[in-house]
Amino acid sequence: MDKFIVIDGLDGAGKDTQVKLLAEMYEKQGKNVVVRSHPCKDNKYGIKSKEALLKTGKINHLKATVYFGLDAIRSFRKYYYNDNIDVLIFSRYIMAVVYLPNVINVIIYKFVSFILPTSEYMFFLDVSPE
Structure with missing residues (x-):
């Protein structure tokens, strides 16, 4: 693989737009591009994560995070x-x-970012959806 690119950000920050633009650029160069947008719809972890995200309450937030991590x-x-x-x-x-x-999210973020490999091409989109 030539490039591993990560685009992270909150809902509505433009992740999908940037991913689409990057994928199109590399495909025009003849590259074989695979895009994974988490939570994914093609496996049980992604499906369970999305289901939990659509519900309320702390236990669902925890479930969403655990399943999301397994999906990634x-x-x-x-x-x-x-x-x-x-x-x-x-x-x-x-x-x-x-x-x-x-507080918990900061601790878990540090833990997860230590476990999951990062990329030299890692972008965090922090913009208002407006």
């Missing part, structure tokens, strides 16, 4: 070492921890 790890393991992929783009990779209560 699954994507990483499945696609990162694939020799047929030139560019792997992950959207929303570590940011699920933002749904956890304050």
